[in-house]
Amino acid sequence: MGGEERCVVELHSAGRGLVVDGPAALVGAWWPRVAPYLPGVAPGGVPVAARAEVRPVAVPGGAGMADARRWLGAYLHRLHLAHGTLCAHAVCAQPPGGGGAVVLLGGHGAGKTLVALALAGRGWRVLAGDVALLDCSGPGRAAVLGGTSAMVVRRRATARWFPELGLPLEGSVTVEVGNRPGLSVVAPGQPASVAAGLVVDIDGGRFAAETALEPVDRHTAANTWLRASGHLLDRMLETPGGQALREVEDHAGYLRRLAFVRTLAGLLPLYAAWGSPERIAAGAARLAAGHQPAQGEC
Numbered sequence: 047m048g049g050e051e052r053c054v055v056e057l058h059s060a061g062r063g064l065v066v067d068g069p070a071a072l073v074g075a076w077w078p079r080v081a082p083y084l085p086g087v088a089p090g091g092v093p094v095a096a097r098a099e100v101r102p103v104a105v106p107g108g109a110g111m112a113d114a115r116r117w118l119g120a121y122l123h124r125l126h127l128a129h130g131t132l133c134a135h136a137v138c139a140q141p142p143g144g145g146g147a148v149v150l151l152g153g154h155g156a157g158k159t160l161v162a163l164a165l166a167g168r169g170w171r172v173l174a175g176d177v178a179l180l181d182c183s184g185p186g187r188a189a190v191l192g193g194t195s196a197m198v199v200r201r202r203a204t205a206r207w208f209p210e211l212g213l214p215l216e217g218s219v220t221v222e223v224g225n226r227p228g229l230s231v232v233a234p235g236q237p238a239s240v241a242a243g244l245v246v247d248i249d250g251g252r253f254a255a256e257t258a259l260e261p262v263d264r265h266t267a268a269n270t271w272l273r274a275s276g277h278l279l280d281r282m283l284e285t286p287g288g289q290a291l292r293e294v295e296d297h298a299g300y301l302r303r304l305a306f307v308r309t310l311a312g313l314l315p316l317y318a319a320w321g322s323p324e325r326i327a328a329g330a331a332r333l334a335a336g337h338q339p340a341q342g343e344c
Contacts, residue, residue: 054102055093057118060086060179060191060233064125065096068105068114076111082196082224083115085122085133085177085278086233089195109285119177119278120291127299130183131191132306135277136243137162138178138190140234141334142169146241147190148330149178149314151274157248157323159199160207164327166229172197173238175224175231177277180240182306188240188313192233197224203248207323242333243316245270246326259317259329268311275303 051070056063066072072080073093081089096102103121105114123133137158140147148165150158162172174193181189198220205213213221224231245262262270279295282288295303317333319326 050107054096056096056100057084057087057093057122058091059084059122059125060131062086062125062129063097063100064118064121065100065102066093066105066118066121067102068118069109071111072105072114076114080111080115080118082222083176083194084118085174085194086126086179086192087122087195088233106283106285106289109283113283113285116278116281116283116291120294123278124294124299126179127295127303127306130181130306132180132182132271132275132303132310133278134178134180134271134274135176136174136178136180136193136274137172137176138174138193138240139165139170139172139330140190140238141331142171144238146334146336147173147238148334149180149190149240149243150246150330151243151270151316152246155200155203157203157246157326159197160203160248160323161244161246161319161326161330162197163199163204163208163211163223163229164323165330168327168331172224172229172231173234180310181237182309182313184237186313188310189237190234190240191237193231195224195231195233196222197229197231199223207248240314241336242330243267243270243310243314244319244326244330244333245316246319248321248323248326259319259333262316262318264311267314267316268307270316271307271310272304275307 053070054067137150175197176194178193179191279292
């Protein structure tokens with residue numbers, strides 16, 4: 047491995063352990079910038095000495111910080127999948143006082159985190175900042191175990207919708223806001239039941255002002271959950287050879303994930319939501335309260 051200094055440690059994610067053989071920098075200089083992007087890993091939880099009897103997952107030699115994070119994300123996907131939990135590309139929030147959480151879905155830049163900011167302004171607690179751990183193993187229910195703690199937003203869009211945050215327009219395209227008072231991501235102390243899912247689209251078209259929440263049929267919902275649950279695998283490493291992380295999930299694991307995806311599609315109501323972050327947040331609040339959205343309202 048090119049003579050680089052290595053370490054063998056155990057990471058803890060939502061109570062489950064992953065033994066890793068990786069660069070020594072992983073538990074040193076890299077850790078504060080890696081941990082917030084690993085689902086279920088507490089930012090302050092430094093990896094511990096590994097159990098000798100457990101065979102480690104080896105981060106490829108020569109991997110930089112970004113590739114190490116991607117590699118660990120893929121193996122955490124596999125770890126949680128084996129225990130009935132999906133690592134879904136989603137932001138998740140829970141209403142004040144507890145109750146059913148709402149899972150916000152959508153591609154990069156769709157506005158998931160913007161809606162979460164609007165919900166946080168209503169007193170909601172953000173449970174997962176970009177990848178949510180969704181437990182599908184319980185009978186007749188789905189629950190959130192936690193997720194990633196980083197809360198990254200697109201600078202200009204956030205400055206437009208939330209000028210009170212005081213984000214300057216100049217600088218990197220994205221910026222971390224989860225370290226601000228009232229916006230931190232806090233994992234639930236125990237599994238939080240899920241009320242519904244929303245596929246969000248900020249400014250989603252010329253009819254956005256009239257359109258609120260539109261029910262998604264079961265087949266489309268299954269495809270939506272399938273895409274979201276493959277998020278940590280849909281990338282290549284930058285190291286020589288550029289390994290595709292999809293190889294981490296074997297065929298048996300893929301079939302297991304399909305079964306959980308179908309379970310979610312049949313279990314949870316899923317809606318498409320257009321409009322402003324605050325408008326979508328209002329609809330999410332009604333869903334969490336157990337009310338069906340009225341036609342053309344949010």
